[in-house]
Amino acid sequence: DAKTTQPNSMESNEEEPVHLPCNHSTISGTDYIHWYLQLPSQGPEYVIHGLTSNVNNRMASLAIAEDRKSSTLILHRATLRDAAVYYCIPEAPGTYKYIFGTGTRLKVLA
Amino acid sequence: NAGVTQTPKFRVLKTGQSMTLLCAQDMNHEYMYWYRQDPGMGLRLIHYSVGEGTTAKGEVPDGYNVSRLKKQNFLLGLESAAPSQTSVYFCASRSGGVSEQYFGPGTRLTVT
Numbered sequence: 001d002a003k004t005t006q007p008n009s010m011e012s013n014e015e016e017p018v019h020l021p022c023n024h025s026t027i028s029g030t031d032y033i034h035w036y037l038q039l040p041s042q043g044p045e046y047v048i049h050g051l052t053s054n055v056n057n058r059m060a061s062l063a064i065a066e067d068r069k070s071s072t073l074i075l076h077r078a079t080l081r082d083a084a085v086y087y088c089i090p091e092a093p094g095t096y097k098y099i100f101g102t103g104t105r106l107k108v109l110a
Numbered sequence: 111n112a113g114v115t116q117t118p119k120f121r122v123l124k125t126g127q128s129m130t131l132l133c134a135q136d137m138n139h140e141y142m143y144w145y146r147q148d149p150g151m152g153l154r155l156i157h158y159s160v161g162e163g164t165t166a167k168g169e170v171p172d173g174y175n176v177s178r179l180k181k182q183n184f185l186l187g188l189e190s191a192a193p194s195q196t197s198v199y200f201c202a203s204r205s206g207g208v209s210e211q212y213f214g215p216g217t218r219l220t221v222t
Contacts, residue, residue, distance in 0.1 A: 032208045043114075043200045043213030044153065087152060093208060096141055096160050097168065100152035 002027040002090040009105040012078045020073040020104050022088030027068055032091045034098065035062065035073045037084040044087065044100075047073065083108045112136050114214035116201050122220045123191045131186040131217050133201030141204045142184035143168075143211065144176060146197040153200060159184055191221045 005023040012018040024033065032051050036044040048055055048062045050071070055062040061074040075082055087103040117132040133142065140161050145153040145168075155168030159178040173195060175187045184203075188195060198218050202211040 034210075036211075041216075043202070043216055044211075045213070046210035049208065049210070091208060097143070097155055097158055098153075098211065099155065099169065100145075102150075102152045 002031055002092075004088050004090065004101045006086075006088055006101060006104045008102070009107065011107045011109060012075075013109050014080060015077050018075040018078045018082070018106065018108075020075070020086050020088075020106065021070065022072070023070045024088065024090050025069040027090050028092060029068070030093055032093070033062070033064060033071050034089040034091055035060070036087045036089065037082075038087070038103070039084045047086070078106075078108045080108050080110060082106060114201055114203055114212050116199075116214040116217050118217060119215070120218050122222065123188075124222055125192060127191050128187070128189050129191065129219075130188075131199055131201075131219075133184045133186070133203075133214060135182055135184075135203040135212070137203060137205070137212065138181070139203035139205050139212075140181075141206060142178065143202040143204075144174070144184065144186045145200045145202065146170065146195075147200060147216075148197050156186065156199075191219075193221045195219065196221045 034049040035047040038044045050062045063072045085103040089098045114135045143158040144156040147153045157176040162181040165176045177185045198216045201214040204211045
């Protein structure tokens with residue numbers, strides 16, 4: 001299983017962009033990269049996932065490095081509701097399972 | 111759709127007691143998962159199932175058993191609860207492939 005390294009915590013001002021980094025240098029060529037967020041006292045929620053190219057959805061963008069050893073989740077305009085723990089999770093196809101790390105706790109300042 | 115539901119929401123057990131946590135999903139998903147989350151930690155996979163009648167061990171399976179007799183239900187059992195099993199338990203399901211996992215609201219279990 002690929003290991004991930006994320007900052008323990010980050011801060012952002014409201015309405016500013018946020019770039020959440022994840023290092024996954026042991027990822028294999030076919031591993032997908034998933035991002036989930038977890039609000040206090042709730043289960044994780046899906047944010048976005050990708051394989052090689054950058055991905056966009058209504059919630060966020062995912063920028064994957066060309067060598068795939070790292071990725072960045074981009075929240076374009078942080079809101080107070082974005083304050084959560086964000087997890088970066090590699091998944092090897094066919095394993096059917098996630099291995100969570102400790103994630104990054106994002107604080108959004110009003 | 112109710113999505114993923116978990117029963118009960120809270121439970122307090124004494125050491126040595128047994129209990130079963132129920133996870134139900136109404137999305138016809140093939141895969142189901144049980145995780146535990148200790149304070150300040152990420153989720154750790156206990157057991158999972160890739161289809162009705164199948165189960166497999168995750169990262170931390172000791173002290174737990176599971177069953178998937180019906181596609182929509184995934185049961186997690188503690189035969190003899192220990193204080194180290196005090197945690198929040200999350201269930202999740204997904205349809206297959208590299209699809210997203212849908213998580214339940216969690217069960218907070220305290221073992222005294």
